[in-house]
Amino acid sequence: MEEKGSSNGRPLILADYRTTSTFEEIPVIDVQDLMSSDPKVRRALADEIRDACTNVGFFYVENHTVQPSVIEGALAAAKNFFSLPLSEKMSLDIHKSANFKGYTALLGENTNPENRGDLHEGFDIGWEKMFGGSRSDDGAMTGNNVWPEGLPGFRESVLDYYHAAVLLGKLLFPIFALALDLPENFFDDKTTNPAAIMRLLYYPPQTGVVDDRVVGIGAHTDYECFTILWQDGVQALQVCNNEGKWIDAVPIPGTFVVNLGDQLARWTNDVFKSTLHRAVNRSGVERYSIPLFFGTDYNVKLEPLPSCVSEDNPAKYEVVCAGDYVKSRLEATYAHSK
Ligand SMILES: O=C(O)CCC(=O)C(=O)O
Numbered sequence: 001m002e003e004k005g006s007s008n009g010r011p012l013i014l015a016d017y018r019t020t021s022t023f024e025e026i027p028v029i030d031v032q033d034l035m036s037s038d039p040k041v042r043r044a045l046a047d048e049i050r051d052a053c054t055n056v057g058f059f060y061v062e063n064h065t066v067q068p069s070v071i072e073g074a075l076a077a078a079k080n081f082f083s084l085p086l087s088e089k090m091s092l093d094i095h096k097s098a099n100f101k102g103y104t105a106l107l108g109e110n111t112n113p114e115n116r117g118d119l120h121e122g123f124d125i126g127w128e129k130m131f132g133g134s135r136s137d138d139g140a141m142t143g144n145n146v147w148p149e150g151l152p153g154f155r156e157s158v159l160d161y162y163h164a165a166v167l168l169g170k171l172l173f174p175i176f177a178l179a180l181d182l183p184e185n186f187f188d189d190k191t192t193n194p195a196a197i198m199r200l201l202y203y204p205p206q207t208g209v210v211d212d213r214v215v216g217i218g219a220h221t222d223y224e225c226f227t228i229l230w231q232d233g234v235q236a237l238q239v240c241n242n243e244g245k246w247i248d249a250v251p252i253p254g255t256f257v258v259n260l261g262d263q264l265a266r267w268t269n270d271v272f273k274s275t276l277h278r279a280v281n282r283s284g285v286e287r288y289s290i291p292l293f294f295g296t297d298y299n300v301k302l303e304p305l306p307s308c309v310s311e312d313n314p315a316k317y318e319v320v321c322a323g324d325y326v327k328s329r330l331e332a333t334y335a336h337s338k
């Protein structure tokens with residue numbers, strides 16, 4: 001790839017990085033140096049991440065900070081929850097909660113408006129301290145979590161995972177900032193109350209002829225800055241390249257898939273890609289995944305970075321408040337099953 005500006009003293013015009021190149025595979029990035037005390041090492045990692053963000057919008061991270069036991073706990077919690085009788089799950093129906101917390105039944109969501117509903121079940125939570133409860137003010141997205149009764153340890157296992165994934169997300173923000181040639185602390189004052197939504201997802205297998213309008217999760221882009229996704233060993237996630245071809249995000253043990261969402265696309269005026277993806281579980285067995293969508297605080301304005309706007313790449317998006325934006329996207333996703 002052509003060398004364009006960068007950390008050698010010349011100003012970086014990020015707008016020049018916007019690319020229409022395509023990809024055939026998703027890069028794997030080792031993030032064990034995320035907290036290195038050597039700025040050169042962090043810079044090298046940021047360059048690798050910038051490449052993935054401008055060309056693909058997806059990458060795997062290996063050697064991350066989340067302990068396997070925490071992941072196993074969350075997976076066991078998910079399996080216990082989704083095995084509950086439907087009536088118990090429906091008592092936590094997401095439509096009854098303030099701001100999209102709780103249970104989504106099969107076909108309850110329709111992520112791609114051209115489809116007929118998504119073939120997955122979900123359970124959504126937002127920020128909550130393990131001890132001391134929910135946060136009082138998330139602006140347009142304020143609302144408490146809801147928890148099932150009669151599943152001992154469920155809340156603890158889910159929150160353990162939530163906080164471990166949020167911590168990883170907090171470590172990723174500075175490296176994204178560096179990748180954008182911003183001060184590493186650029187996002188610090190914009191992520192003081194991590195606006196992170198976590199979901200447990202269950203995908204039944206789809207057998208026989210698959211109606212393209214009813215798949216595990218329809219083609220969509222994510223709403224927040226980035227998503228940290230744990231997936232089990234069952235292949236289903238697919239990422240759309242620039243030629244419209246679906247590339248399998250093959251499960252790689254020990255990794256997370258990280259993908260950019262529309263908030264970061266808006267900050268960067270589409271220099272960083274929020275890439276279309278979907279999940280179709282044709283494996284014949286059940287699949288579980290756990291995305292955590294990490295955005296800026298809900299009161300932050302999503303404004304394009306000056307270095308991402310140029311004469312050739314004028315600002316594409318109107319400035320919006322993060323909370324209003326996430327809420328409007330969620331409202332659209334659940335509108336059909338209201
Ligand atoms: O389950 C997956 O692999 C993808 C889930 C997803 O794209 C989402 O929840 O936004």
Ligand SMILES: [Fe+2]
Nearest residue numbers: 220221222277
């Ligand atoms: Fe997604």
